[in-house]
Amino acid sequence: MQTWKRTLIGLVAGLAAAASTLPASAQQAGTQFIGITGYRVGPYGANGAAFFGGFTDYLAMINERDGGVNGVKLSWEECETEYNNAKGVECYERLKTKSATGPTAIHPMSTGITYAILDKAVTDKIPLITLGYGRTDATDGRVFPWVFPILSNYWDAATGIVKFIGEKEGGAANLKGKKIVLLYHDSAYGKEPHPVLEAEAKKLGFELKMIPVPHPGNEQQSQWLQIRQYQPNWVILWGWGVMSATALQTAQKVGFPREKMVGNWWAGSEIDTVAAGPAATGYYAASLNLAGKGFPVVKDIEDKVYAKGKGGDAKLVGTVLWNRGMAAAMITVEAVRKAQEKYGKKPVSGEQVRWGIENLKLDAGRMKALGFNTMLPPLEVSCQDHGGSGQVRFQQWTGTEWKSASDWMRGDSVLVRKMIEESAAKYAAEKGIKPGCAS
Amino acid sequence: MLYRESGQFKTSYAADQQLFPILQDRAAVLALLAFALVGVPLVATDYWFTAILMPFLVFSLATLGLNILTGYAGQLSLGTAAFMAVGAVAAYNFQLRVPGIPILVSFMLGGLSAAAVGVLFGLPSLRIKGFYLAVATLAAQFFIPWLLVKVSWFSNHSASGVITAQPVVIAGFAFDTPVRKYLLVLVIVAVMALAAKNMVRSRVGRAWMAVRDMDVAASVIGIRIMQTKLIAFAVSSFYCGVAGALYAFAYLGSVEPDGFNLDLSFRILFMVIIGGVGSILGSFLGAAFITLLPILLEVILTDVTAMTGIALPPGFISMAQLVVFGALIIFFLIVEPHGLARLWQIGKEKLRLWPFPH
Structure with missing residues (x-):
């Protein structure tokens, strides 16, 4: 028993010592740091592994193929949330101070975590990108300037x-x-x-x-x-x-x-x-996006990342969620690129990235140039419309893979818009927000 | 030697009955409180406030609530998160629907609403005990979040059942920065913890322990079982309700009913077990262990891999963290089945004799 106790005390002391001498993990200066609140364990770990696999693979590919965005290399760190709201908040707080320019933009990938950091993101000036989940009425950017339910809600x-x-x-x-x-x-x-x-x-x-x-x-x-x-x-x-x-x-x-x-x-x-x-x-x-490997961007990732042994799990490449994660990374990267147009070719801050997302325009030609072809619908974000597309596409399961079953199509956008505006106006009244577009 | 109370003579009943009868304890608690109130705000960063200290304090309060019920009154409950949800949603609704109501009153009413619900779900405890009671309180855990989503009135007709807490303003002073919120939570938790410490040695608290140790004997000596158990449920749920309100208003800002799930109830139960069943201090230690240790482990593992430059597959650190954390729980339960509070007690005994242990 005595030795047990001594081991215990030693262990506690060791942990405390380790904690006190924690080196501040310095991000490489001069890079665009991207904070990732991800999950690869826990009840939805399988979903998260695919999404965040695609996300980091795309970032790695941009570094390998293009040397970053206009010469600014990307760096990133992933923090495990386990799809748990409290851990999500902790990750968010941890990532936000890791770099002078903040975590670029956060993809919470969980409605609960989105809600939990919604107010904090406004104060911290960090954009949130929620692809197909989260607050639907955040599509009204006049009330929710920092939240972007990109693509569709x-x-x-x-x-x-x-x-x-x-x-x-x-x-x-x-x-x-x-x-x-x-x-x-x-x-x-x-x-x-x-x-x-x-x-x-x-x-x-x-x-x-x-x-x-x-x-x-x-x-x-x-x-x-x-x-x-x-x-x-x-x-x-x-x-x-x-x-x-x-x-x-x-x-x-x-x-x-x-x-x-x-x-x-x-x-x-x-x-x-x-x-x-x-x-x-x-x-x-x-x-929200097509599955499959038949897109030039996937080939680029396979050639530049997986061929060098730097990728994640190769089995996930081309799955629906992996492709979506890649699309999410692409939107982040393109927002950075857009922000650089206005603010100069250096790491950009959350506020500048927000401007970049809000003015993001990816038409069919640009999608093709990026290697995404028809995987995503054309996207045009504005202050009025933080969704930017509102289109969905239907796929049918053949027994082995998802096959496209329709073109990109829009539902009843008039009805949806009306309901979004009503809901957003109610939120604005509840929180005392004055809706409006930043100039 | 450090901890010897020799020479501290009690010459009045008041001195004999005070909360911390030993001078060293008193000094330590006061010093800790002073440090938390003054020292911490001077040195801590926003990350510490929002990600470490706030959840620690809020979960400590919830653990304290469950400890009153499980540790002192001996009634096993799995409805903690549900009672927290009631507190959060009730405080939100009072704030929303009663114009000009002070926020502290809303917290209080939130706690009282949770207490009322707690009493309701505590009724089965009059007939059933132990694990069967845990299953009965499980009903609360499933029913309440379901009800909060089902009846949209509770969330002011939000499409997804999510409530967004109103800003916390007391007497014109806005608690809007992390440090201010931290101080608010700290004061509430400190007051309620001291109240709990006082309560468990009062007549009510002694009745709880009597019922816990042997209910038949307790009823023979004249303790009303029904009243005692229901008071335990009410007080416990009150604490959980206030913790829930703080969770929503000070910590997260927006909460959804699904966040108050069984998983959270279990976590709080584990905090009680690891911290020490039937100990106020243990509630804090347990909350610290379960909330903070995984973060610490993850930070250490991330930094170690970053320093050594080992390329690990993604997700490896998270898995390793879970493995280490699980192993530590087992380790602590083997070494000290009575929880971390018991370790502290042993430490105190040792300090009493130190440096001449016989």
Whole structure:
């Protein structure tokens, strides 16, 4: 027992000593430092590993191929959040002081962490980029100058899915009298599309039934029994994690055609469909970006990064989430490039990057030049519209891979915009914010 | 020698009954408080306030709440995070819907709302005990976050059930910077911790311990079991509720019901177990261990790899951190099953004799 105690005391003393002599990990001066609040362990570690793998691979490729952005090398550090809000805040605080220019822009990749650092980011002047999650009404940049839900938000997705279903039925007019079920994860995330879908149902005259699945959703017999009795024409799957795969398997069991199921983008990655096995074949999902390796930028990463043994997990290359992580990194890098146009070719601060994102314009030609081709829709951010695109694209699972099933399309953007402005105005009133565009 | 209380004669009941009867304890607590109030704000950075000290204090308070219930009254509960959620949402709603209400009153009312909910979910404790009670309180853990998402009134009809805390202003003074928020949280936590320290040795506290040690015997000597258990639930939930309100208002700013999940309840229970069941000091030690050690480990591991220049696969540090942390928990539980507070107690005994241990 005595030795145990002594070891213990030694251990505590050692830890304390180590803590007191911590070297301030100095970032290489003169680089554009990018702070990454990522997660590769924890319940959603598999999703995070793919996303942040793509993210860091793209940054590495920019350094290897171009020597940085206009000669300014990129450096980065990843801090593990485990998808936990408190750890996310800690990471954010840690990363924000790592470099004189701040962490460039933060991609929290978690709605909870986004909310937790939303107010802090405003005070610290650090832009937040939330690709397809987070606060939908932050699309109104007049109220949320520091938050950028780039590409599309949940309401764009919901109305986009309705439009896609309408097209499959041969026109939106044919939706009248059709029955659509929303099978959703019973959480704040799952409730997000309710108001727009209700508005759409009223407008287009389809019957909407919303069925919740309690977290985590690995048991859905009763829900699918309900669906079978109701006999809907389509099922919209608003799933997350294990729930999506279970839904597909249970659909197969009760004999509901997967070709009549449309998921949103969090229910539409390989992680969901591979887990469901053959039951997933034919299933559609809305996507923010195309999957696959058939883009020049992926080839560049394979040649410049993986060929030199500097990449992450090669198995993830080309998956939906890996490509999305790469796209997120590209948007950050392009925002830096844009900011450099105005503020000079040196590391740029959070405030300057914010200007860069808000004035970001990536048309089809630029996307092609960047090697992304049609992986992403053309993007044009403005103070009014922090989303910049609002477009989604549908993919179908063939059993082995995701295949594009539509062109880039926009849902009911008028309706979405109206609801975003209402919601943002309410937030502004609650917080005493005076909406407006910075000059 | 340092810790010997010889020569400290108590000549009045007041002296004998004070919170810290030993002079050294008194001096240490006062010095610590003075340091936390004056010294820390002088040296700490924003990172320390927002990422280290604030969560530590808030979780200490929640742990204290659970320790009152589990450690002192012997009722196992898994609903801590849910009671925190009630406190946070109630404080938010009082602040939102009652014009001109002082924020401290909102915190108080948030705590009282949590206490009311705690009593409600404590009712099964009159019939069931131990692990079965833990399962019953698990109902609170599932029901409350669900209700907060389901009824959008609680979040002022926010689409996603998220509440954004109002700015904290007391008597015209805005607590808007990290250091001010830290001081506010520190004062509230210090006052409530001292109150708890006082409470557990009062009649109520002794009744809790009697019920914990053997409820039949307690009822035989005239302690009302029902009242005692429900008071324990109320007080414990009050502490958790205030901790939840501070979590939302001072620490995170915006919270979602899903953040108050079972995982958080378990974490707080582990803080109690590692810190020391039935110890006020243990609540602080446990909260420090569970909240701060992973951060420390990660920082050390990151810096060691950066210094040595070893290229590790991404995610390796996070995994290694979890492994080391898990091993440390097992190590501490083997070495000292009664928690870190017990280690401190042993240390105190040693210091008493030092430097001549027989």
